[in-house]
Amino acid sequence: TRAGVRFRFVFRQSDGTMSTRRGFTSRRAAAAARRRVVESIERGEVKVARETFGVFWRRLLEERRPYLTVGSYADFATHGRKRLLPTFEDVPLGAIDEDRVRAWFAALAQRVEEGVLAAKTANNAWTCLSVALNEAARRGLIPRNPCSGVPALPVDRQELDFLRLDEIDVYLDACMPQYRLLAHFLIGTGARVSEAIAIKYRHLPLDEGVVRIFW
Numbered sequence: 001t002r003a004g005v006r007f008r009f010v011f012r013q014s015d016g017t018m019s020t021r022r023g024f025t026s027r028r029a030a031a032a033a034r035r036r037v038v039e040s041i042e043r044g045e046v047k048v049a050r051e052t053f054g055v056f057w058r059r060l061l062e063e064r065r066p067y068l069t070v071g072s073y074a075d076f077a078t079h080g081r082k083r084l085l086p087t088f089e090d091v092p093l094g095a096i097d098e099d100r101v102r103a104w105f106a107a108l109a110q111r112v113e114e115g116v117l118a119a120k121t122a123n124n125a126w127t128c129l130s131v132a133l134n135e136a137a138r139r140g141l142i143p144r145n146p147c148s149g150v151p152a153l154p155v156d157r158q159e160l161d162f163l164r165l166d167e168i169d170v171y172l173d174a175c176m177p178q179y180r181l182l183a184h185f186l187i188g189t190g191a192r193v194s195e196a197i198a199i200k201y202r203h204l205p206l207d208e209g210v211v212r213i214f215w
Contacts, residue, residue, distance in 0.1 A: 003102060009034040013041065023098025023149065037143040051141070053096060054089035057132055071194020076128055083108065083125040084132075093136050098146040101129070105150050112153060119153040126152055163187070189213070 007030035008022040021037070024030035057080055065073055087104045088096060105126060111117040130147035137145045163171060168187055175183045185196055195213050203212045 001099065006099065011037055011041070019094060021097055021143070023100075023102065023146065025149070033144065040140070040143060051093055052089065053091050053093055053132075054085055056093055056136060056141070057084065057088075060132055060135060069194060070198045071192070074194075075124070079125045079128040084129055088129075093133075093141050096133065096142070096146060098149045101146045101150050104129075109153060119155045123152045123155060126150070 004025075006022060007024040007027050008020050009024075009030045010018055010020045011034055013019050021030075021033060024033060061073075061076060061080065064076070068076065087107075088100075091100070105122070108117060108122040108125060112119050112122050126147065130145060133142065133147055134145045136142045171187075172180060172183055182193075182196060185191065185199075186193065189196070189211050191199075191211075191213055199211065199213070205212070
């Protein structure tokens with residue numbers, strides 16, 4: 001492959017059909033992975049997964065909706081729509097191997113090099129894919145998470161810059177009228193935008209003069 005020599009193995013699935021796994025960097029790694037898969041199949045832990053990634057992703061997203069903040073759910077949904085589904089939507093779960101993930105992530109890395117995408121955005125998309133495939137592995141739909149062999153991109157950690165006291169009035173004056181109350185709320189509480197817009201009336205005990213933010 002473009003990434004170098006890769007190994008694969010063939011095995012019989014729980015329904016008797018033959019399948020293969022690719023993308024292993026050594027013969028020993030492929031042999032060890034095959035042994036684990038065969039043992040899992042014999043124990044009944046791994047089932048044949050003919051479901052496509054797109055179907056699984058949408059079901060998983062809805063299952064997780066009650067446990068995510070509004071902002072987190074929106075992030076997952078956006079990464080799925082813009083960066084995961086265009087590549088993996090019609091691919092069966094069992095066919096997503098390390099080679100496919102590596103090729104997909106290499107394309108994102110290329111966009112980072114071109115300045116079209118931030119490295120953090122690419123890594124966040126990788127995280128969303130890894131979360132989904134890790135859950136598929138936990139449910140026995142695939143033998144392992146193929147993202148585990150594809151490292152994330154290095155990201156320069158920069159210290160966050162905060163508003164100074166003399167910048168607050170400038171910030172508020174620059175806000176459009178419909179956002180000015182939100183701007184006051186963000187400055188007064190230190191909340192993130194996603195946390196602020198998720199606030200409900202029950203989170204504002206006015207007699208106590210506090211705001212309760214849950215994440």
